[in-house]
Amino acid sequence: MDKQIKCISCRYARPDKASSDNSWTAYECGNPQSEFYKSLLNVRPDGNKLKRISWPGCEHGERRLNG
Ligand code: SF4
Incomplete structure (x- = not known):
């Protein structure tokens, strides 16, 4: 099994267009295998919107092949 990423x-x-606004792009988990499926990955628990994805990840994550 891969190490968690x-x-x-x-x-x-x-990107999650429905949750984004004009000045901010929301990102969500798109992996149905993950318990975090459809969770927003760049919002703090207090609702603060972040530019970068801040979530630590899960055991179902897979590394991108490019970039
Ligand atoms: S690491 Fe896990 S929670 Fe994060 S995007 Fe990948 S599958 Fe979803």
């Missing part, structure tokens, strides 16, 4: 390096992290 961070969401920012995971190929399942994807």
Whole structure:
């Protein structure tokens, strides 16, 4: 089994247009295998919107092949 990777390096992290606004892009987990499926990855528990994906990741993450 692969070592856990961070969401920012995971190929399942994807933009979520419905949750984004004009000045901010939301990212969500797009992996149905993950318990975090459809969770927003760049929002703090207090609701603060972050530019970068901050979530630590999960055991179902897979590293992107490019970039
Ligand atoms: S929660 Fe897991 S599967 Fe989802 S984007 Fe992060 S590392 Fe990838």
